[in-house]
Amino acid sequence: MNYEVISLWGIWIFLLLGYGMMPFLTQKTIAFGVRIPSDMRQHPFLSLVLRRYWLGEGLAAILVLLIVHFSHLVRSPASGSAILLGLTLILLALNYVLAFLAVHARKVKEGWYENRHQASLAVPGATKLNPWLWxxxxxxxxxxxxxxxxxxxxxxPYLPRRIPVHFNSQGVANGWMNKNIFVVIFPVGVSVSAILLATGILWLVVFKTRPDLDPSEPQNSTTRSQIFHRRMIISLDILALASVFTTSLAALSTWGIISPSALPKIIPVAMLIALAAIFAITMKTGQEGRRVRPVSSEKTDSVHYDDDRFWKGGMVYYNPNDPKILVDKRFGVGWTLNFARPSVWVGLVVLILIALFPTIWHL
Amino acid sequence: MMFLIKWDSEQPLYLQIRNQVVEALARGDIRPGDSLPSIRTLAEELAINLHTVHKAYQLLDQEGYIRLSRRNGGIVRDLAHPAQDFVEGWRDRLSTVLSEAFAQGMTSPEILQHCQQVTQEFSNKTHHQDEGEGVF
Incomplete structure (x- = not known):
């Protein structure tokens, strides 16, 4: 089995592990995409939904394995990865929606927010980090x-006239180009772009995200959010480093400094190590620092206000009154967009046009 | 400083923001020369409309607590000496608040005890300033 297939299965296992752990990573005021008062987390119904969610995940994984086994899809890594991961994601999303609907229905039926003091908490500047420091x-x-x-x-000066620029999965050259300065500029440019992209995202994380603070635990949620922001930036830089590392290896083999045959082994392993590091940081931190140990025992009688009406299907945020563009995800670790902001749609159209540009150019 | 919006409160949102700034001033959490978060920042952090925060800041500006600034949101003014018309207006409002307590059947000692507790909370202001504490 080659290393591309191993890394593909590695990603698949990370996906399943992350998905299974997700209910323990989202904020205490979110259960399967539904906003709840944090003290309702102990409700027995949520334990029942969790067991069903895991059962659903297990069945989805078995189904995907059976499909892969009988159709031999993963023999061709390119199409196999798309089908394996795509099919898994669709089944897991369906499983999540079932859990979301069940919790939402129970919350409405039992009136979990009745007679509660709903509040919003803001501590402006508390999670703003000094970007220069980071x-x-x-x-x-x-x-x-x-x-x-x-x-x-x-x-x-020592490069041959014709340089191998593309290798197959065994590291044998199958694409060549004539020697020119782009052989050096291109990989360096890719590396610098990866770092600049990470810097751009760092800027967004520092200045454009909003901590989702829980008014029932003001001190804890503020501290957790600070730690969460810091660790997300570290994860981002690990990813940038891994990208530069793999690009460098590819460039060094093109320049004949290292053997291309080593690449199919080192690159997937390097990416898996980076992924494992980010996975470990995420598991230790959780969304908005959910997994971080509390620093204070302070509790108030307020609960996080019920903003479910702005979340379509527990996943898509649409709030015209909210000027924020980036908001915390309800399922997963990271951020999503406020689709009520016109700038979000403009940005998406621009991104799609950029992605389609090469195709349009050739027409 | 911390802002807490209560969605089930009878007070409109802009008044809750205004009151919290005034209370933070009274406690010494914010001091003359400090900047309040910009209107956009506060609206974004609370996920509320920009106009709501603008209305609160305008009110604080009119009442002389802050100087509204387009760049910095609001700068806290130095309020060492209350204006005469403020004292008169405040006394009128105090009179209404105390009359409510009497009308509800509370006794003078009870009312004074409550007044003392509230003033105690705010009188730490000088202490805070001596220690050089600040939330910003």
Whole structure:
């Protein structure tokens, strides 16, 4: 079995593990996409839904395995990965929607928010980090990219006229180009772009996200949110470093410094290590720092206000009154968009046009 | 500083924001020269309309607590000496609040005890300032 297939199954297992753990990672005021008062988490019905959710996940995994086994889809990694991961995601999404509908119906039926003091909490500036301080985490990635540039410049005079630029999954060259300066500029450019992309996302995380604070635990939720923001930035920089590392390896093999046959082994392993590190950070932190240990025992009689009406299907946020563009996800760790903001739609159209540009250009 | 919006309160949202700023001033959590969060920041953090926060800040500006600034949101003014018309207006409102207590059957000692507790909470202001504490 080659390393691409191993990494594909690795991603699949991470996906299943993350999905199974998700109810323990989302905020205490969210149960399967439904806003609840945090003290309702102990409701026996939620334990029942959790067991059904895991059962559903297990059945989905078995179904996917059976389909893969009988149709031999994963023999071709490119189409196999799309089908394996796509099918799994669809089945898991359906399983989530079933849990969401069950919890939502029970909440409405039993009136979980009746006679509760609903409140919103804001501590402006509390989770704002100094972005300059956090740019330090990008230094390894920048150092690697600069090292790659220097290696490229030094190696360039010794490169042959025709250079292998594409390799098959066994590391055998199957694409060539004539020697020119882009052989050096291109991989360095890709590395720098990956770091700049991470910097852009860091800027969004620092300045454009909103902590979803729980008014029943003001101190704890503020501290947790701070830790969550910091760790998300670290995860982002790990991802940037892994991208620069794999790009560098590919470039070094193109330049004949390392053997291309080693790449199919090292690249998937490097990506899996990065993924495992991010997975571990996520598990230890949770959405809005849910998994972080409480710092205070302070409790108030207020509960997080019920904003379910702005969440379509527990997943899509639509609130015209909210000026924020990026908001916390209800299922998963990270952020989603406020689809009531016109700028979100403009941004999406621009992104789609950029993605389609090469196709349109060739027409 | 911390802002807590109660959705089941009879007070409109802008008044809740205004009151919390005034209470933070009274407690010494914010001091003259401090900046309030910008209108957009506060609206975004509370997931409420920009106009609601703008209305609260305008009211604080009119009442002389802050100087509304387009760039910084609001700067807390130095209010060392209350204006004469403020004292008169405040006394009128106090009179209404105390009359409600008497009309509900509370006794003078009871009312004074409550008044003392509230003033105690705010009189820590000087203490806070001496220690150089601040929420911002």
């Amino acid at each position: 740019l330090w985490w990008e230094i390894p990635a920048w150092a690697l990219a600069m090292g790659l540039f220097v290696a490229g410049v030094l190696r360039y």
